[in-house]
Each structure stands twice: as structure tokens, then as C-alpha cells.
Amino acid sequence: MDFETLKAIEQDNLMQTYGRFDLALDHGDGCILYDLEGKPYLDLTSGIGVNALGHNYEPLVKAVSDQAGKMMQASNLFYTEPMIHAAAKLNQLAGTRRVFYANSGAEANEGMIKIARKYSWDKYQDPERLNILTLRNSFHGRTIATLEATGQDHFHANFFPFTNGFDYVEVGDLEDLSEKLCSGKYAGIMMELVQGESGVRPLDPAFVSKAAELCEANDVLLMIDEVQTGVGRTGAFFCYQNYGLHPDLVSCAKGLGGGVPIGAVLAGEKTQDVLKAGDHGTTFGGNPLAASAANVVLDTIGQPEFLDDVAQKGQYLMEAIKALDSDHVKDVRGMGLMIGIEVGPDAVLDDLAKLREKGVLALKAGKGTIRLLPPLTLSYEQMDQAVAAMKEVFA
Ligand SMILES: Cc1ncc(COP(=O)(O)O)c(C=O)c1O
Incomplete structure (x- = not known):
């Protein structure tokens, strides 16, 4: 045509x-x-x-074609090999403990937000301590919650009301960062280490280290959005490895399936057991088709x-x-x-x-x-x- x-x-x-x-x-x-x-x-x-x-x-096309002829979807009610192998590889590459599969970047971020809030609630039972801090000029997705997490006002127009519980800090404003992270009001801080959508802006390592230090001291979860920066894009498997960080939660998507939609939340030591059976789920998450693609990506880019x-x-x-x-x-x-x-x-x-x-x-x-x-x-x-x-x- x-x-x-x-x-x-x-x-x-x-x-x-x-x-x-x-x-x-x-x-x-x-x-x-x-x-x-x-x-x-x-x-x-x-x-x-x-x-x-x-x-x-070729290897990606072959893996996906072979898997399509074998079984595309089984649901998370069953064990399937591709997603389990891919999770083990992801944890190995990321230094994390457990994976939850989503289907896109926004969904992976939604998963991180849920885990952060539940972590805080389980531990402190303080309704004031459930907020998520994000950065001005960030981008975290287009769902109602991830739009609110996105620190750019123009994305917020027309879609009110949003969910509550998000607040923002200007990149580089150490005073505000410190005041907020020490306030006892935040479950986590979510950030992209290179702000992609808003102009490809790598964060200053001093600002990032300070945030990580404050998170550690105040038991605020360090949540890194690696949807755009992850899977080799910045020359490390995850960009936080360039910054020497050990995040509590990581989201990734985009490159993970090499072209097939897949997302993932990776949980570290502190957060690995927060979600229990029935707390979260998605029909397509970790389906064999997408996970077969992720295995090829991880085997290749993870070298x-x-x-x-x-x-x-x-x-x-x-x-x-x-x-x-x-x-x-x-x-x-x-x-x-x-x-x-x-x-x-x-x-x-x-x-x-x-x-x-x-x-x-x-x-x-x-x-x-x-x-x-x-x-x-x-x-x-x-x-x-x-x-x-x-x-x-x-x-
Ligand atoms: C940093 C970041 N987070 C989240 C998203 C949302 O991902 P998706 O479009 O797969 O929902 C994007 C998309 O560009 C992104 O760059």
C-alpha cells in the first residue's frame, strides 16, 4: 500500500x-x-x-519463533522455563534477589511503587510514611500513578484527579532532598539516573550518592527506574552500576525483550519478600514468548x-x-x-x-x-x- x-x-x-x-x-x-x-x-x-x-x-528471531511454535502463554498459575531462567540471569547481572515480571516500563514502575508502599506499611504502619519522592524533569510512564510520579507539570494537565502520595525534588537541591528524605514521610525515592525523556541528562554522581546515603540512613527505599537506561544502554548492564549503587528496587523494560514487550521489577535484599501471594499480578507477565526473547538479550548483552x-x-x-x-x-x-x-x-x-x-x-x-x-x-x-x-x- x-x-x-x-x-x-x-x-x-x-x-x-x-x-x-x-x-x-x-x-x-x-x-x-x-x-x-x-x-x-x-x-x-x-x-x-x-x-x-x-x-x-537471527538468534532472537529463532528463539521467539521456536517458542511461538511451542507455547506462547501459560499464565502465572504454572511454572514455565523461560521466565525462571531469565529471572536467575537478571538477578545475577543486577545483584538483586527476586524478580516480578510486568509488560511495560510504566507497569514495572507501578510494581515498584506498590512494593515500596507495602514495605513501609508492613514495617511502620504509619499512613504518613507512604509517599514516593521523584525528581523534577523525570519521566516514569503514562498510567495514572506513574504520570503523577513524573515530575513534569505538562504531563499532568487534563487527567485529574491523580492518586495522592507523590512529591518532587529539584535535581541538585541537596537541602530539599535531605529535608524530605529525613522527614519520615517517604517510603521511597524513584529516579532515572540519566533523565531520558526530558533531555538526556545524566545526574550528578554527588547528588545521587547523597540520595543513596540518606535512603540508607532513613530506611527510605532507593528505587531506580532503568526502563530507558537499563540492559546495556549506558555501557553497564544497569546504569546504577556506573554510579556504584545497590538499589532496593529496580524497574526495567524496553531493551529487555529486544523488541518483544516485557518489563520487570527487581528487588534487593530488603524488598525481596514484600509481595506475598495475591498481592500483585498480571496475566501476561513473564509469558514464555517474551521471556524467550529476554533470555537471548540477557545472554548476549550481559557479556x-x-x-x-x-x-x-x-x-x-x-x-x-x-x-x-x-x-x-x-x-x-x-x-x-x-x-x-x-x-x-x-x-x-x-x-x-x-x-x-x-x-x-x-x-x-x-x-x-x-x-x-x-x-x-x-x-x-x-x-x-x-x-x-x-x-x-x-x-
Ligand atoms: C525512564 C522511563 N520510565 C518509564 C517509561 C515508561 O515505559 P513504557 O512506555 O514501556 O510504559 C519510559 C518510557 O519512555 C521511560 O523512559
Whole structure:
């Protein structure tokens, strides 16, 4: 079907919730995506940080196809091998104790919030001590609770009333952080270590260490949202490993299934036994199809050489972009293969369109930042190709 016809059907039939790019994708191979006419594009988006192993990655396709022919769904009323093996690998890679499977990032965060509140209630039975602190400019999802957890007012418009029990602190405001975490009102603090959606902003390690220290001292749970930063994206399996943290709770999703929807909450020592039978659940969580994909992802990305390679490539790409030394670019920041190029709100959409014309797909973050979340398998040659396109666009 031609693009214009497809677009017309989309406009008639889908809720217009997304500002889609004017491009219909058909298939992919490695880090290349093809449109309906077969035109190739270098993919620096990976489905918003999902296709961590690129497209059509043979072992992943085989695992999912084999599992689809065997058993796709059994429910959590039964033991199934793929999710149990994947949980053991996740705990090993994360240094955590137990896993709860969800189906998306927002759901994984909902799980973390429930565990944090129940931990506090079980231990203190204090109705004043159930709040969750998050950071300004954070993004934690689109469900009613995770929207409220998201520290950006514009996401809150139109959807009142929210659930109570969330409060925010400005990144870098140590005084407010300290006052709040010592107040006896919080069950946990949830944060992304690189704020992705709001502009690819790595948190200052001093701020993060202080938060971890205050959490420890006040028995407030340290909850790290690794939905975007996790599964190798920043050059460590989880970004908190770059910060030397031992969180009480971790959420992940996106890259975990390499393209198949899956999310997970990982619990550390303190929180591993908080949820008991019947406290939480989801029909699809840990289904064999998604878990078979996660096993391939964990076996591949969990290798130290793979992670070192991501870290090196991230450094190479970031330095190459900085070396363009373009006046058009106000800042380049990020970690591993999660990179933000700040160009300003007036330029970002135009730049993305120009990059697409040159066969390069990238994302927007915040108001004026180009966000790169390529497959972690991106080659050096492809990075050079991307930088050459940027050089022309930023000239
Ligand atoms: C840090 C973070 N948390 C949570 C989410 C929500 O994930 P999902 O869209 O899978 O619900 C996202 C999505 O972009 C995210 O970046």
C-alpha cells in the first residue's frame, strides 16, 4: 500500500495521540530500517531504546519463533522455563534477589511503587510514611500513578484527579532532598539516573550518592527506574552500576525483550519478600514468548565484552559529535549509547526531518534535544555515517 493511502486510513481509525514522523517503516535488518518503497535508513532510535540487538537478529528471531511454535502463554498459575531462567540471569547481572515480571516500563514502575508502599506499611504502619519522592524533569510512564510520579507539570494537565502520595525534588537541591528524605514521610525515592525523556541528562554522581546515603540512613527505599537506561544502554548492564549503587528496587523494560514487550521489577535484599501471594499480578507477565526473547538479550548483552564495547562506542560517538564543533549545537551529553544533542526548540524538529532526508532516524527529547538511542550493535562505520549526516545538517 502506498504511504498516502496508509496515512489516510491511520487518520480515520487511530486516536491521534502521536505526532508521527512522515514515514512508514516496513522491515529492518541490523541497524538499518526500510520504508515501504525499500529506502534504507540508519536507525538511531531502536524503537525508542527497545531493539537493543538491532532488527532481525537471527538468534532472537529463532528463539521467539521456536517458542511461538511451542507455547506462547501459560499464565502465572504454572511454572514455565523461560521466565525462571531469565529471572536467575537478571538477578545475577543486577545483584538483586527476586524478580516480578510486568509488560511495560510504566507497569514495572507501578510494581515498584506498590512494593515500596507495602514495605513501609508492613514495617511502620504509619499512613504518613507512604509517599514516593521523584525528581523534577523525570519521566516514569503514562498510567495514572506513574504520570503523577513524573515530575513534569505538562504531563499532568487534563487527567485529574491523580492518586495522592507523590512529591518532587529539584535535581541538585541537596537541602530539599535531605529535608524530605529525613522527614519520615517517604517510603521511597524513584529516579532515572540519566533523565531520558526530558533531555538526556545524566545526574550528578554527588547528588545521587547523597540520595543513596540518606535512603540508607532513613530506611527510605532507593528505587531506580532503568526502563530507558537499563540492559546495556549506558555501557553497564544497569546504569546504577556506573554510579556504584545497590538499589532496593529496580524497574526495567524496553531493551529487555529486544523488541518483544516485557518489563520487570527487581528487588534487593530488603524488598525481596514484600509481595506475598495475591498481592500483585498480571496475566501476561513473564509469558514464555517474551521471556524467550529476554533470555537471548540477557545472554548476549550481559557479556562483559559486549558492555565494554557499548561504553567504547558511546564515547567514540559522543566525541565525534562534539568534534563537529558546530555553533548550531549547544550541548552534547549522555552515557554509553544514550546521547542527547541540544539544538534548541526551534531547530530540533527541522533537524530531525533533515536527518531523515539524509537517511538517518533519530528522536527528540525534552524541548530542544535530539536523542540518539541506536541499537547497541551499531558499527563504527555506521557511527561515522551518522556523524557525516549530522555535519551537513548542523552546518
Ligand atoms: C525512564 C522511563 N520510565 C518509564 C517509561 C515508561 O515505559 P513504557 O512506555 O514501556 O510504559 C519510559 C518510557 O519512555 C521511560 O523512559
